[in-house]
Amino acid sequence: MIGAAADAQARGGSDIELSGLVKSFHGPDGPIRAVRGVDVRIAAGETVALLGPNGAGKSTTIDMLLGLLAPDAGSVSIFGRPPSEAIAQGAIGAMLQTGELIRDLSVRELVAMMASLYPAPFEVDEVLELTGVAEIAAQRTQKLSGGQTQRVRCAVALVSNPELLVLDEPTVAMDVEGRRAFWTTMREFAARGKTILFATHYLEEADMYADRAVLMAHGRIVADGPTNEIKAMVGARTIRATLPGVASEELARLPGVSGVERRGEAAVLHCADSDAAIRALLAAYPDARDIEIAAAGLEEAFLELTADDPAGERRARAAAGLGL
Amino acid sequence: MSALVYTRYELLRTIRNRRFFILSFGFPLIIYVLVASSTRHVQDIDGSGLSAPLYFMIGWASFGTMNAMVSCGARIAAERQAGWTRQLRISPLSTRAYFRAKILTAYMMALISLLVLYLAGISEGVSLSASGWLEMTGLMIVGLIPFAGLGVTLGHIFTPDSIGPAIGGGISLLSLLGGTFFPLGHNGFLPEVAQYLPSYWLVQAAHAGVGAGGWPAKGWIVVGAWTVVMGLLAARAYRRDTGRV
Numbered sequence: 001m002i003g004a005a006a007d008a009q010a011r012g013g014s015d016i017e018l019s020g021l022v023k024s025f026h027g028p029d030g031p032i033r034a035v036r037g038v039d040v041r042i043a044a045g046e047t048v049a050l051l052g053p054n055g056a057g058k059s060t061t062i063d064m065l066l067g068l069l070a071p072d073a074g075s076v077s078i079f080g081r082p083p084s085e086a087i088a089q090g091a092i093g094a095m096l097q098t099g100e101l102i103r104d105l106s107v108r109e110l111v112a113m114m115a116s117l118y119p120a121p122f123e124v125d126e127v128l129e130l131t132g133v134a135e136i137a138a139q140r141t142q143k144l145s146g147g148q149t150q151r152v153r154c155a156v157a158l159v160s161n162p163e164l165l166v167l168d169e170p171t172v173a174m175d176v177e178g179r180r181a182f183w184t185t186m187r188e189f190a191a192r193g194k195t196i197l198f199a200t201h202y203l204e205e206a207d208m209y210a211d212r213a214v215l216m217a218h219g220r221i222v223a224d225g226p227t228n229e230i231k232a233m234v235g236a237r238t239i240r241a242t243l244p245g246v247a248s249e250e251l252a253r254l255p256g257v258s259g260v261e262r263r264g265e266a267a268v269l270h271c272a273d274s275d276a277a278i279r280a281l282l283a284a285y286p287d288a289r290d291i292e293i294a295a296a297g298l299e300e301a302f303l304e305l306t307a308d309d310p311a312g313e314r315r316a317r318a319a320a321g322l323g324l
Numbered sequence: 325m326s327a328l329v330y331t332r333y334e335l336l337r338t339i340r341n342r343r344f345f346i347l348s349f350g351f352p353l354i355i356y357v358l359v360a361s362s363t364r365h366v367q368d369i370d371g372s373g374l375s376a377p378l379y380f381m382i383g384w385a386s387f388g389t390m391n392a393m394v395s396c397g398a399r400i401a402a403e404r405q406a407g408w409t410r411q412l413r414i415s416p417l418s419t420r421a422y423f424r425a426k427i428l429t430a431y432m433m434a435l436i437s438l439l440v441l442y443l444a445g446i447s448e449g450v451s452l453s454a455s456g457w458l459e460m461t462g463l464m465i466v467g468l469i470p471f472a473g474l475g476v477t478l479g480h481i482f483t484p485d486s487i488g489p490a491i492g493g494g495i496s497l498l499s500l501l502g503g504t505f506f507p508l509g510h511n512g513f514l515p516e517v518a519q520y521l522p523s524y525w526l527v528q529a530a531h532a533g534v535g536a537g538g539w540p541a542k543g544w545i546v547v548g549a550w551t552v553v554m555g556l557l558a559a560r561a562y563r564r565d566t567g568r569v
Contacts, residue, residue, distance in 0.1 A: 066414050070567075090416045099407035104340040109333060116329035117416045156411070 014044040016065075016164060016195065020074035023060050034060040036219035038074070042197060044163070047190045049206035049227065050199040052216035058199040059097055061216070062168050065197075066094055078164060086164070090118040093162035095153055097169045097199075103142035107133055107152050110141055115159045122161045130185050131155040132178075147178050154182060158189065165189065167198035171205065183209055207231050237274035237295050239281065241288040242266050254280045266290070327421035334425045335432060338399065348395060348433070349440050352388035356380055356441060360448040370507035373536040378452075381445035382460070382530040383504045388437035389464060390495050390523060393471035396430040400479025401487045404565065413566070427472045434468055435461075452534055460533030467526035467547060473554025480561035498523040522550045 021038040024031045035057040042048050050058050063069040065076055067083030078086040086092050101110060108124060115121035128134045131151045136144065144152065150173050157165065165186075171179045186209065190196050200206055206213045206227055213230040215223035223230055236258070243251070246267065248260045256273030271277040274293055281288060339345065359380050363369075366376035374382070403409050412422060438461060442450075452460070474494075482490050499505060501514065502523030508514045518524040525547050531537035 068410060068413060087414055088416050088418070092414060094414050096407070096410060096414075099411055102337065102403060102406060102408050104337040105333060109336070113330055113333040114415065117327070119416075160415070 014079060015077075016040075016042040016044075016079070016197075017077040018061070018065060018074070019077075021061060021064055021071045021076070022073040023057075023064060023069060023071050034219055035064070035071075038216070038219075038221055040214055040221065040224070042195060044079075044195050045193050046212060047186075047196040047210050048198075049210035049213045050197060050216060051201070051203065051206045051213045051230070052199075053201055056201075056216040057219040058216055059168055060219075062094075062166060062197075062199055066092065066166060090120070090160060091163045092166065093157045093160035093164070094166040095157040095168065095170050097172070099153060101141040101144070101149055101152060103140065105141055106138050107141060107144070107155075108137040110152065111155050111159050114156045118160045118162075120161050121159050124159060127155050127159040130188070131158065132181050146173055147175060150174055151178065151182075154185070158185070162194070164195045164197070167196070169199055169201070171200075171202075203231065232272065237271050237293055239269040239271055239274055239278055240266055240290075240292040240294070241269075241281065241285075242290045243285055243288050246285060251281075254284070256280070327417060327425060330417060330421065331425040331428060334429050338429050338433065344395065344398075348388065348391050349437055352384040352391075352437070353440055353444055356384040356444055357448070359384075360445070364449055370509075372507065372531065374531065374534070375450070377445060377448040378450045378534065379507075381441055381448070381450055382527060382534075383499075383506075385438050385441040385445075386464070386502075386504045386523065386526045386530065387495070387499050388441060389434040389468055390471050390499065390526065391491070392433035392437045393430045393468050394475040394478065394491050394495055395433065396426045396472065397475035397477070397479030397482070398484065398487050398491060399429075400426065400476060401482050402484045404480070405484050409566075419562075423476065426476070430472055430475060431465070431468070434465075438464065456534045460530045463529035463533045463539070464526060467522065467529040470522045470547060470550035470554045473551060473558045476558035477554060477561045480558070480565045495523075503527055520546060522547055 018038055018040045021035050022033075023035040024033045026032075038057070038061055050061065052058050060069065064071045064074075065078075065083065067076070067087060076083050079091060081089075083092075105113065108128060111127060112124045115124055115127075125134070125137075128137050131154050133148065133151045133155055136148055139148075141149075141152065150170075154170065157167070167186075171182055174182060183205075186196060186198075198205075198210070210227050212225065213223075213227045214221055215230055242265050244265045248262055248267070251257065251260045251267055251269060254269070254277050256271050256276035257269050258272045259270035261268040261270070269277060269281075278291075278293060360377040363376035363380070368374070369376045369379045372379060400409075403412075442457070475491075478487060478490055478494075498521055502518050502521045502525075503514075504523060504527055508518055519542065525543045528537055528543060529539065532539040
C-alpha cells in the first residue's frame, strides 16, 4: 500500500484560505480584470471543484493560490502559511493546465527525480502503476504521445504525496478512457484524507467527483455550495415547442417550469425539472410539435446568474482569448 | 531537501543530448587538430613562449569551455518555453538549488571540453608537467566564472529558437576579440579592446598556468567586474521573467 502521509500536527492550521484576491492584467484595450475579489475557504479533506466557463478567472486564481502570481490585493494562506512556505515544505502537488516534460529522461527517471524533492513521496513504481504509465516507464519523455504526457504529468503531481493537490483542467487533453482512469486515481487519493482542488468547465466532472463546487464567472464567485445544489442552479434545461395559441401564463404553471419565453408561435420553457415539464406539457397539449429539449449549458446559465455586466463579459471573453 | 538527486539527473540529461555533445565538443576538436597538425613545427608563436600546438590547444579549449558554460542558457530557455520552470517553482526545489545544478552541469561540460582538447593536444605533441596541466585547468576554471552568469542571463532573455545564434555569435565574437583564435599582435585596436574582455583573460589564465605569462591585477579586476555585472544581470533577468510568468 502507499505509505502514510506526513504528520498533520506539524502543520499549523488545516484550512486553505483565499481572501479578497484581485488580479488585473494589461490588455490591448485597457486593464483586464481577471479576478475581482475572490474569497474561499477550503477545509482539509474536501474535494472542491472550481467550476466556470473559460475566461472566468479560474487559472488566474489557481496561479495566485500556488504563488506563481502575486495578487494585486488579498492574500492566500495554505495550512496557515503563505504559498511559498507550503511549497517549500512539499505540502502541495499540482498539475497545471499546460506544460511539456523535459526531455532525455525516461518516464521513471523523471518521476523519481521529482519524487526526490519531497519529504515523504510515494513509491515511484506504485505511482507509475496508478497513473497507467508503468508500461512506458522506460520510454524517453520526448517519445510520448499527448495522452501519455498528460499521465506522466499527473504522476509527477501525485508522487509528491501532497496534502493539497491542485489540478487545473486536468482532463481537457485526455480521451474517455484516460479520463475515467484519472478520476479513479483521484478518488483513491481523496479517500486518504487529502485535499483536492480542481478547476474545470465540465459540470459533469464537478458533479461526479467533487463534494463542493465553487462557481466562478467574470472573475467573481457567483455560487459556492454542495455540488447537487449548484447543479440544480445551473443544470437547467430548456424545452422548445411550437404551441400556437397557448398563453405564457398557462405554460408557466406547468410543473418544473421556471420561466417562459415566447418566440412567435414557439415557446421556450426554462425548466428546473424538464422531465416533469415535458410529461405535463404532452398531457396538456398533445398537439405540441417541433419539440426540442436541450441542456442550458454552463455559459448560458452563467449569463443568467451574472446579468448586468456586458462590459465585463466582453473583457472576460477577450481574456479567454488570451488564455487567461 | 537535498538537490543531489536532481543535480545527478540534470547531468545525465545533458550528457544524453547527443547533438549538443557532438557539436560542442566535436567542433573545437576538429578545428584544433586541423590547425595544430599543420603548425606542429612552430616552437614559439608570436613571441608568446608557447609552441603552436599548445597555443592553439589553449585557444580552442577556451572557445570550447566558454561555449559549454554559456550553453546552460540554452537549457534554461528550453525549460522556460516548455513550462517546466513553472512546474519547478511549485516544487520544493529552491531557486538556489536550481541554478546550482545548472552551473555545476555547465562546469562539468567545460571540464569534458578541456579533457577532449588536452587529449588532442597531447597527440599533437603538447607536453607539460603535471603541475602545468593542473595550474592551467585551475586558472581556467576561475576565468570561466563570468560565463556562468552570462549563460543564465541569456537563457532568460532568449527563446530556444533564437538562443543558438545568440550564444554562437556572442561567444565567437568574444573569442575573436579576446585573442582565442590567433595572436592579436601588440599594437592597434584589437589588443586594446581585448584587455577588457573576460575571453582574453581566460586565455591569459591558461598561459599563466603553463608559465608563459603573468596574471596581473588587471586580470582579477576585469574577471571580477564581469562576474559581478553578469551576476546582477542574471538576477534581474530571472526576477523579470518570473514576475511575468
